[in-house]
Amino acid sequence: MSQGLKLLVSTAAIVASLCSASHSYGQEVAPVTEDGGEVIVTGTRIKNAGFSAPTPITTVSAADIQARAPSSMADVLASVPSFRMSATAATSGVNSRGGGLISADLRGLNTMGATRTLVLVNGRRFVPSGTEGIVDLKLIPSLLVSQVETITGGASAAWGSDAVAGVVNFILNDKMEGLKGSVQSGISQLGDYSEFRASLAGGIGLLDDKLHLTFGVDYVNQKGVGTQYTRDWGRKEVGLVSNSAFLTNGLPQYTIAANVHPSVMTPGGLIVSGPLRGTAFGPGGTPYRFNYGTLYGATNSSMIGGDGYGNNLSNSTQLVAPYEAKIAMGALSYEFSPALTFFTEVNGATSESSGRSQQARDLGNLTIRVDNAYLPQSVRSAMIANNLTTIAVGRLNNDSGGVQVRSENKTFRIVSGLRGDISGWEWEAYYTYGQNDYSVVTGPNNRITANYLRAIDAVVNPANNAIVCRSSLTAPTNGCKPQNIFGDGSLVVDDYSFGTARFDLTTKQQVASASISGSPFQTWAGDVSIAVGGEYRKESALGTSDALSQQVQANGSIGAFQIGNQLPIVGRYHVWEAFGEVAVPILKDSAFGRSLDLNGAVRRTNYSTSGAVTTWKLGFTYKPISDVMIRATRSRDIRAPNLGELFQAGGSSFINVFDRTLNSSVQTRSVIRGNPNLQPEKADTWTGGFVLSPSFIPGLQVSADYYNIKINSAIGNIPGATAVAQCYAGITQLCQQVVFNTDGSINFTIAQQLNLNVLKTSGVDVEARYDFKVGALPGRFGIRAVGTYVKELVTVDVSGRHDYVGKLSGFNRTVGVPHFAGNFDLSYRSDGFSGGLLTRIVGAGKYDSELVEGAGAANTINKNKVPTYAYLTLTMSQAIRMGNRTMEVFGVINNLLDTDPPFLPSGTLGGANETSTNPAFYDTIGRAFKVGVRFAL
Numbered sequence: 001m002s003q004g005l006k007l008l009v010s011t012a013a014i015v016a017s018l019c020s021a022s023h024s025y026g027q028e029v030a031p032v033t034e035d036g037g038e039v040i041v042t043g044t045r046i047k048n049a050g051f052s053a054p055t056p057i058t059t060v061s062a063a064d065i066q067a068r069a070p071s072s073m074a075d076v077l078a079s080v081p082s083f084r085m086s087a088t089a090a091t092s093g094v095n096s097r098g099g100g101l102i103s104a105d106l107r108g109l110n111t112m113g114a115t116r117t118l119v120l121v122n123g124r125r126f127v128p129s130g131t132e133g134i135v136d137l138k139l140i141p142s143l144l145v146s147q148v149e150t151i152t153g154g155a156s157a158a159w160g161s162d163a164v165a166g167v168v169n170f171i172l173n174d175k176m177e178g179l180k181g182s183v184q185s186g187i188s189q190l191g192d193y194s195e196f197r198a199s200l201a202g203g204i205g206l207l208d209d210k211l212h213l214t215f216g217v218d219y220v221n222q223k224g225v226g227t228q229y230t231r232d233w234g235r236k237e238v239g240l241v242s243n244s245a246f247l248t249n250g251l252p253q254y255t256i257a258a259n260v261h262p263s264v265m266t267p268g269g270l271i272v273s274g275p276l277r278g279t280a281f282g283p284g285g286t287p288y289r290f291n292y293g294t295l296y297g298a299t300n301s302s303m304i305g306g307d308g309y310g311n312n313l314s315n316s317t318q319l320v321a322p323y324e325a326k327i328a329m330g331a332l333s334y335e336f337s338p339a340l341t342f343f344t345e346v347n348g349a350t351s352e353s354s355g356r357s358q359q360a361r362d363l364g365n366l367t368i369r370v371d372n373a374y375l376p377q378s379v380r381s382a383m384i385a386n387n388l389t390t391i392a393v394g395r396l397n398n399d400s401g402g403v404q405v406r407s408e409n410k411t412f413r414i415v416s417g418l419r420g421d422i423s424g425w426e427w428e429a430y431y432t433y434g435q436n437d438y439s440v441v442t443g444p445n446n447r448i449t450a451n452y453l454r455a456i457d458a459v460v461n462p463a464n465n466a467i468v469c470r471s472s473l474t475a476p477t478n479g480c481k482p483q484n485i486f487g488d489g490s491l492v493v494d495d496y497s498f499g500t501a502r503f504d505l506t507t508k509q510q511v512a513s514a515s516i517s518g519s520p521f522q523t524w525a526g527d528v529s530i531a532v533g534g535e536y537r538k539e540s541a542l543g544t545s546d547a548l549s550q551q552v553q554a555n556g557s558i559g560a561f562q563i564g565n566q567l568p569i570v571g572r573y574h575v576w577e578a579f580g581e582v583a584v585p586i587l588k589d590s591a592f593g594r595s596l597d598l599n600g601a602v603r604r605t606n607y608s609t610s611g612a613v614t615t616w617k618l619g620f621t622y623k624p625i626s627d628v629m630i631r632a633t634r635s636r637d638i639r640a641p642n643l644g645e646l647f648q649a650g651g652s653s654f655i656n657v658f659d660r661t662l663n664s665s666v667q668t669r670s671v672i673r674g675n676p677n678l679q680p681e682k683a684d685t686w687t688g689g690f691v692l693s694p695s696f697i698p699g700l701q702v703s704a705d706y707y708n709i710k711i712n713s714a715i716g717n718i719p720g721a722t723a724v725a726q727c728y729a730g731i732t733q734l735c736q737q738v739v740f741n742t743d744g745s746i747n748f749t750i751a752q753q754l755n756l757n758v759l760k761t762s763g764v765d766v767e768a769r770y771d772f773k774v775g776a777l778p779g780r781f782g783i784r785a786v787g788t789y790v791k792e793l794v795t796v797d798v799s800g801r802h803d804y805v806g807k808l809s810g811f812n813r814t815v816g817v818p819h820f821a822g823n824f825d826l827s828y829r830s831d832g833f834s835g836g837l838l839t840r841i842v843g844a845g846k847y848d849s850e851l852v853e854g855a856g857a858a859n860t861i862n863k864n865k866v867p868t869y870a871y872l873t874l875t876m877s878q879a880i881r882m883g884n885r886t887m888e889v890f891g892v893i894n895n896l897l898d899t900d901p902p903f904l905p906s907g908t909l910g911g912a913n914e915t916s917t918n919p920a921f922y923d924t925i926g927r928a929f930k931v932g933v934r935f936a937l
Contacts, residue, residue: 044599045158045531046583047426047517054599054619054631055155056687056705058082058767058786060148062173067827067836067875069184069892069930071195071222072325073137073145073170074102078840080150081788081821082166082765084108084920103134106150106165107709107761108793108804108817116639116711118155118163121170122345125160127413127434127509131541131569131644133162138325139349139411143182143199144216146173152765153707154637154685156615157601158581160535161640164683164711174214174331174345176203184890184932189898192230193320193925194223197932214331224322224355225925228314228915231900237261237312238903238916240811241295241302252860254851255295256903261308263292264301264364265394267488272364272394275386276379280307285376285486301363301656314905314915316358316402319924325351340420343430347413356402357563360447363656363667364394366456366485373458373467374484399491400498403446403563410437425518432511442564443500445493448548449562451480452497458482501564505543507643512536515579525585525595532580540572541643556739557669557748571647571674575640579603587622594623599633607640610679619687627695631705632688641678645715645753648674657724661744669748670720679755683711689765699771706764714757718799719813720749726799733798758796761805764789779830787822787841806845808866809904809918818843818921832879832888842869842921847904866904871923872896877934888934898927 044053058080070076077083084105109116119126119135129136148170155163179202186195201216228234239260246253264272268281270290280290293306302313326349333343368375368391370383383391417430457470469480483497484490515533522528548560550567559565580602587596599619606612619633655670689705718726718734724746727735739747768785793805793816807816820843827836847864854860877890901922905915917924 044583045515045517045533045579045581045601046529046599047531052597052621052629052631054597054621054633054687055151055153055617056631056689056703056707056765058150058152058765060150062146065142065145065148066890066934067834067877067892068838068873069186069875069890069932070142071186071197071220072102073140073142073148074104076142076145076148077104077137077150077168079786079823079838081786081823081841082107082150082152084110084815084817102137104137104168106152106168107790108815109165109709109711109759109761115162115642116164118159118161118167119170120159120167121347122172122174122415123169124415124430124432124513125509125511125537126347127411127436128507129409129411129436130438130505130507131543131571131642131648133642136351136409136411138220138323138351139327139347139409140170141172141199141201141216141218141327141329143180143201143218144172144174144176144214144329145170147171152705153633153687154617154635154683154709156637156639156683157579157603157617157635160537160577160603161575161605161638161680164637164639164681164685164709172216172329172331172345174203174333174343175212176201176214177205178202179937180935182932182934184930186892186928186930188225188925189927189929190230192223192225193928195930196221210335212331212333216327216329218325218327220323220325220327222320222323225319227317228319228924229310230319231924231926233900233903234314234916236903236916237309237314238905239302239312239314240905241304242300243295244300246856246858246860250856251295252853252855252862253858254861255304256847256861256863256905257304259293259305259309260302260905261293261304261306261311262301262313262361262394262396263303263306265362265396266290266308267311267396267398268490269366269393269395269485269487270364271379271391273392274388276382276388276391279379279382281376281486283487283489285374285484285490287376287379311396311398312916313358313361315398316356317915318355319915319919321353321355323351323353325349339422340418342416342418344414344416346415347411347434349409349411351409352407353409354404354406357405357442359402360397360400360452360562361667362393362395362397364392364664365667366393366395366453367391368393368485369457371459372456373460373482374486374490376486393485395485397447397491399489400445400447400493403442404444405440405442405564407438407440411435425516427514427516429514430512432509432513434509436507437505438507439502439504440564441500441502442561443498445498446501446564447562448497448499448560450553450560452483454480455483455497456485458484499548499561501546501549501559501561501566503543503545503549503564503566505541505569508538508540510536510538523585525588525590527585529583530581532578534579535577536574537577538572538574539643541569541647543569553669555669555747557671559669567649569644569647569649569674571643573607573609573640573643573646575608576606577603594626596620596622605638605640607680609646609676610640613638613680613682627693629691629693631690633686635685637683637685639681639683639711639715641675641680641715641753644674645678646674646676648672648753655720655749657721657746657749659724659746660728661746666746668720668746671748671750672717673750673752675753678715678753679713681711681714681755683709685709697770700769702766702768704764704766706762708762709760711757711759713755714759714795715753715755716757716795716797717751717753718756718797720751721812722799723749723751731798756797758794760792760794760796762791764791779828779833782825782827782829784825784827785822787820789820790817791819793817803849805849807847807849808842808845808902808921809847810906810920811848811851813906815920816845816849818845820844832881834875834877836873836875838873838875840871840873842871844868866902869899869902869922871899886936890932890934892930894928894930895923895926899923900926 106117115133151167181200203214271279291307293303413434419428481496513535517531519527549565551560601617617635686708691703723734723737804816824839874893901917
């Protein structure tokens with residue numbers, strides 16, 4: 001038996017034994033809307049109510065959505081364990097691109113460097129926000145969503161590029177009758193995490209229901225949460241300390257510990273080398289002796305203990321970035337005849353997000369001369385006594401503050417088309433225009449690096465005894481304003497050393513599509529169904545930026561600001577596609593089984609940038625008996641490079657790397673560049689599993705599906721820190737990504753998009769549900785279990801093979817997924833009351849799968865094990881009838897047990913998860929409450 005089949009069978013046995021009751025949310029039983037109408041599941045383009053597609057589907061109903069009282073659709077996807085929450089309000093708090101985007105990441109494949117989950121609304125593409133193809137889930141009106149379907153297998157042949165990991169389809173109720181609304185408010189136990197949300201939706205049929213109008217509006221105001229110092233666990237200042245002397249001191253190379261502080265910088269400045277090393281500057285620039293902790297050295301930037309409480313490098317990261325969103329949608333349909341209907345949908349949405357990136361950090365790289373005008377006299381005298389002309393100073397610039405980042409995201413989308421029926425053949429044709437305007441402003445306290453270095457080189461002008469920049473002595477009109485770095489609070493955010501980077505991007509999407517579906521003939525087993533169609537899509541991006549962001553620096557890198565530098569971008573491509581799908585019944589109520597259906601799909605796609613490519617899918621479903629269905633698919637899927645990967649011109653920001661020539665960690669620029677010669681990624685996908693619906697246990701369903709995805713020529717870049725380390729290790733190809741100075745030290749790094757990786761993942765998805773009564777007790781109980789076991793999540797590139805499954809930290813700016821993630825929900829409903837206890841499980845894993853617990857050797861760490869975590873959510877609602885009207889009062893308690901997260905510091909200066917934990921998996925807020933009311937008229 002193959003390893004994959006063994007895994008499938010063993011996992012299914014575990015689920016069956018643990019869940020004596022369960023339910024597959026797949027396609028086997030047609031779900032119903034909250035109004036009781038049947039919903040057609042869209043895992044296939046085939047329009048045949050008797051056909052079940054072989055690709056697994058997970059469905060979240062409107063009732064499930066309401067129970068969670070989500071802030072956005074990303075909270076809904078959290079109930080599907082195969083999604084990784086890699087871009088949420090809790091994970092985008094540090095982001096020089098602005099943050100605020102909430103995206104879908106199926107199987108964690110987006111975190112490997114690109115968007116590989118296709119997002120649809122009513123089966124149609126939604127305009128992305130930005131050049132990376134990200135659809136911002138905040139912009140979808142929640143009250144109109146009747147269900148969310150996730151196709152958890154390759155689906156490019158049916159739905160197009162980007163569906164490598166799968167598809168998430170938000171199905172809207174565009175035939176709503178009446179009016180309904182919801183108002184809710186939330187707050188954490190500590191009084192922050194304040195949220196207000198109001199939603200209203202309605203619909204009406206006119207002219208004997210030939211004309212139907214539907215609308216929905218949402219308003220969300222999430223106030224965000226401060227730094228981890230607002231939490232008990234955060235005030236422990238847990239961090240990761242690197243030990244470069246592990247071979248001689250017998251300690252681990254990495255240590256996770258409390259009371260971690262920087263050892264090469266203080267808020268008021270710290271001399272980091274030479275005979276005056278350890279001289280720090282207090283209020284007003286007064287020198288004092290810095291108290292070093294342990295595990296420090298010339299090559300280490302952090303220490304345990306010592307001075308610096310409150311200066312843990314997580315002190316600039318917001319646990320949740322605040323945002324405000326306004327969303328509106330309207331739909332209209334008019335039935336000219338039973339055979340012809342006109343329809344249109346209009347979406348408009350805006351969201352604004354604000355936050356902070358890291359404060360400017362000088363890791364001992366500031367050079368101060370003996371004649372500096374602000375240098376305390378006692379230090380100047382000590383320099384003269386020690387024959388020093390310069391000192392090296394490190395500074396944590398709290399006084400200039402975490403760099404302010406504000407983003408605004410505006411989307412407009414209209415879909416118009418016709419659909420009808422010709423002799424039993426259903427057809428549809430539509431046109432979509434979408435435009436997204438995204439802007440990010442980084443400042444006004446964003447350091448202009450070259451200006452700042454001139455400003456801190458301050459001297460006394462002998463002509464008038466005024467303090468000026470040294471550069472102004474020879475260029476009096478250069479505008480330089482001197483800065484004093486000695487003492488916390490001495491810096492002034494002026495218009496010379498600081499400024500604002502701005503990037504404005506307009507992305508446009510146009511889609512024209514036509515398709516037809518029907519049955520040309522029958523076999524002995526039933527109708528043969530086909531669907532064919534064609535599509536044209538055009539996408540473009542036009543981005544502009546400020547002059548300083550485009551400025552070429554003396555070292556050849558681009559951008560004058562410390563962070564947020566973006567070059568203008570101009571790019572477009574168009575795509576012609578033709579597709580077809582067929583379903584062929586082979587068996588029907590025969591001696592060999594109840595049914596056997598074959599399913600195939602093919603799509604020919606021609607990209608203006610990379611030429612033609614073919615995707616396809618083959619699968620079957622087989623029911624040997626009514627209670628059992630077996631299904632399997634094999635597909636070839638693709639993901640074409642997005643606009644950013646193709647056309648990004650080369651913005652840059654600072655990263656931290658270890659410079660072997662200087663024998664220390666240094667801050668350098670990383671220049672990011674697109675590549676117009678990229679080719680599409682190609683993925684081979686297998687899925688196979690079964691569905692059990694035992695007739696002797698009514699209400700019970702169980703499914704388990706194995707998946708295996710291998711992506712060749714995966715698009716990505718090698719992070720600068722990895723490129724430097726691997727270059728030093730002898731991988732000469734990566735030395736091309738590092739630009740060295742003449743003395744061998746590092747100048748800057750280049751991160752260009754390349755078809756350089758192989759990306760593989762495999763595992764098993766299980767879903768189960770059981771709905772039942774208990775004796776004479778009123779009401780009904782429900783048990784739902786959904787789980788994903790990931791066997792591997794592997795990248796293979798020039799630096800080697802790396803398996804990120806089980807990695808639960810953001811160490812080295814790479815991310816992974818847990819081996820197991822799941823949800824177990826217990827619910828009860830009776831006489832207008834419903835309640836639920838929802839359990840979200842993050843399985844055990846490691847801090848980093850490539851580190852080992854130990855000491856005295858490379859890649860050792862003191863703590864590498866992370867236990868299983870479970871978070872409980874309590875939901876309750878009570879319907880109140882007022883005549884023929886209904887109102888529902890509801891409440892939600894998230895993180896019911898107030899469980900603190902595990903300590904998983906990223907160890908990366910400026911990293912997106914720069915906290916003591918990983919908010920992609922673990923709750924950082926603590927116990928939080930939501931209350932609200934729903935009404936229907």
